[in-house]
Amino acid sequence: MNFLPTQAQEDTVAAVDTLTESYSQKWDGTSGLDEASPLIQTVASYDLIFIxxxxxxxxxxxxxxxIIRVDKKVSKLEEEIEKSNVEGTS
Structure with a gap:
């Protein structure tokens, strides 16, 4: 069996490496994290997923x-309309 990567796989890896290299300097949002508050450190450590x-x-x-509040109000209005219809016909 031949486990050597194909040319397409090598191009994909090269593209990923190029992107990582190009944008690695742009993601410095966590620089100075040691001086930040404990809340900021926690948020940064979990990659904001919990936020x-x-x-x-x-x-x-x-x-x-x-939705529950609107449903209760609509039910109350339906009862009032039904009650007024019953009183009006008697």
């Missing part, structure tokens, strides 16, 4: 709360 998760969960809970 994204937390914000998305907050958004989902707010939407769920809003």
């Amino acid at each position: 994204v998760l937390g914000v998305s969960l907050i958004i989902w809970f707010v939407l769920l709360f809003f």
Whole structure:
């Protein structure tokens, strides 16, 4: 069996290496992290995934709360309309 990389695989590796080399100086957001607060150090150490998760969960809970609240108000209005229709026909 031949495990040597093909020309296409070598080109892909070269492209990745070129991109890494080109952009490696642009991602210096964590420089000076040793002097940052513990919260910033924690956020940087987890690559912000928990921040994204937390914000998305907050958004989902707010939407769920809003939907439940609107549903209760609509149900209350339906009962009032039904009640007024019953009283109007009697």
